[in-house]
Amino acid sequence: MESDCPISLILFVLFIGGNCSIEETAVIKLPCLYGSPQHNLLDNQPLPPNTAWVVLGGGQDRKGENLDFEGITFILKDSPVNLTPFLKWGLEDLKCDITPYFTADTQILWPGVTNTDNVVDSWYIYTVKHNGGKFSAATFLTKLSETPEKKEDDKHHVLATFMLSTRTPRVYARLMDNVLLDCAFTVDHRADVSVSWNYRGRGRQEGKILSYNGATKMLQYNWKGVSMQVEELENGYASLLLRNVALKSEGLFICTVSVASLFAEQQIHLQIKERPNVKLNVDSVVTLKEGDERKFVYDASNYYPLDVNMEWLRELPSTELLPSLLNVIYSSHRKNHNGTYSLSCSFLYKASLQDDGVTFTCRVEHESLKKPIRNSVTLIVLPNDDSPVWMLALVVSLILLLLYCVIKYCTDRNTNKRKPY
Numbered sequence: 001m002e003s004d005c006p007i008s009l010i011l012f013v014l015f016i017g018g019n020c021s022i023e024e025t026a027v028i029k030l031p032c033l034y035g036s037p038q039h040n041l042l043d044n045q046p047l048p049p050n051t052a053w054v055v056l057g058g059g060q061d062r063k064g065e066n067l068d069f070e071g072i073t074f075i076l077k078d079s080p081v082n083l084t085p086f087l088k089w090g091l092e093d094l095k096c097d098i099t100p101y102f103t104a105d106t107q108i109l110w111p112g113v114t115n116t117d118n119v120v121d122s123w124y125i126y127t128v129k130h131n132g133g134k135f136s137a138a139t140f141l142t143k144l145s146e147t148p149e150k151k152e153d154d155k156h157h158v159l160a161t162f163m164l165s166t167r168t169p170r171v172y173a174r175l176m177d178n179v180l181l182d183c184a185f186t187v188d189h190r191a192d193v194s195v196s197w198n199y200r201g202r203g204r205q206e207g208k209i210l211s212y213n214g215a216t217k218m219l220q221y222n223w224k225g226v227s228m229q230v231e232e233l234e235n236g237y238a239s240l241l242l243r244n245v246a247l248k249s250e251g252l253f254i255c256t257v258s259v260a261s262l263f264a265e266q267q268i269h270l271q272i273k274e275r276p277n278v279k280l281n282v283d284s285v286v287t288l289k290e291g292d293e294r295k296f297v298y299d300a301s302n303y304y305p306l307d308v309n310m311e312w313l314r315e316l317p318s319t320e321l322l323p324s325l326l327n328v329i330y331s332s333h334r335k336n337h338n339g340t341y342s343l344s345c346s347f348l349y350k351a352s353l354q355d356d357g358v359t360f361t362c363r364v365e366h367e368s369l370k371k372p373i374r375n376s377v378t379l380i381v382l383p384n385d386d387s388p389v390w391m392l393a394l395v396v397s398l399i400l401l402l403l404y405c406v407i408k409y410c411t412d413r414n415t416n417k418r419k420p421y
């Protein structure tokens with residue numbers, strides 16, 4: 001076998017996760033869950049899924065490989081419909097499911113495929129999703145009838161015939177952005193595909209965005225501000241471009257591509273995130289006289305979604321002490337006409353000399369931000385000359401001085417008086 005990754009290493013990579021690049025010629029063994037259509041005879045509940053394996057890649061060289069795995073095994077014949085380009089993201093973050101595809105007793109006419117024997121059991125669909133949202137793919141498999149069928153045999157030789165995938169299962173956009181919702185397909189022969197894009201929003205909001213009929217070559221739009229390149233269908237792309245996204249386009253976009261009577265779909269979740277603009281009502285250095293009052297306000301405006309965390313912290317200069325939270329007052333959320341929100345957070349401060357050099361920091365956390373926004377204000381507090389405290393201190397010290405003098409005078413006189421004795 002010509003490969004940079006010997007099979008034992010590949011299996012190792014499968015479980016440990018590593019950077020061994022997947023060569024076209026390498027055999028890949030994908031752990032899957034097989035959802036059997038059968039139900040438990042006692043309570044009619046669906047049976048729990050079984051462990052299964054999908055074996056792909058390896059070219060024709062893998063004849064000699066040991067393909068005896070525990071569980072049901074689907075061995076894919078080489079086909080132009082190939083998942084391997086997606087597997088560069090690594091195998092450790094994938095979720096794979098395989099289920100029989102119900103053809104509702106209609107025979108699927110597919111070039112090169114003869115399913116004469118068992119119509120119910122001859123089509124499968126396997127879906128592979130990347131947990132980090134890098135891609136999602138659904139592939140139709142058909143059982144190869146040349147396989148000598150043995151009831152106890154858990155090994156199925158199958159052919160991948162049609163795959164629909166997206167590299168953007170989750171899309172985050174800002175308001176007014178143009179976004180491309182990726183939807184790509186591969187069919188093992190030249191075929192007229194039909195495409196439809198549908199939308200499902202919050203609540204029961206649903207609707208058709210567009211439909212393209214492969215037989216009549218007619219494209220019909222039901223939404224404005226969207227487009228799909230019909231020429232790109234030749235190359236296997238049915239991606240949808242959304243222009244100037246608004247909050248009302250948040251939701252699920254469903255790309256459905258059909259060939260013969262096989263329908264595949266991919267769901268793309270679009271979410272809007274708008275970053276807050278942060279503004280303080282004071283400069284970065286605030287000078288106050290002892291006893292003065294000042295209101296510190298910071299505004300976070302035009303953010304989306306609603307959840308936001310705003311705080312004011314008090315930090316002592318050059319200490320290892322953790323900053324403490326200040327007691328603040330929040331305004332209520334204000335909603336702008338474009339659906340974004342604004343909020344302000346404030347506190348009233350009365351200057352005290354011991355706060356000289358302290359910094360007040362406002363911090364905003366929001367899901368549109370990689371790290372919180374922080375803004376600091378340094379406080380300078382000057383003593384107040386005509387402060388009553390100052391006056392009181394002066395008066396008290398004068399009285400004490402006077403008292404001291406009086407006592408000293410009296411003691412001195414007493415001592416002098418005693419002298420004659």
Ligand SMILES: *[C@@H]1O[C@H](CO)[C@@H](O)[C@H](O)[C@H]1NC(C)=O
Pocket residue numbers: 175176274302336337338339340
């Ligand atoms: C949303 O509306 C606010 C208030 O009218 C405006 O300041 C802000 O720029 C708008 N945001 C976008 C992305 O248009």
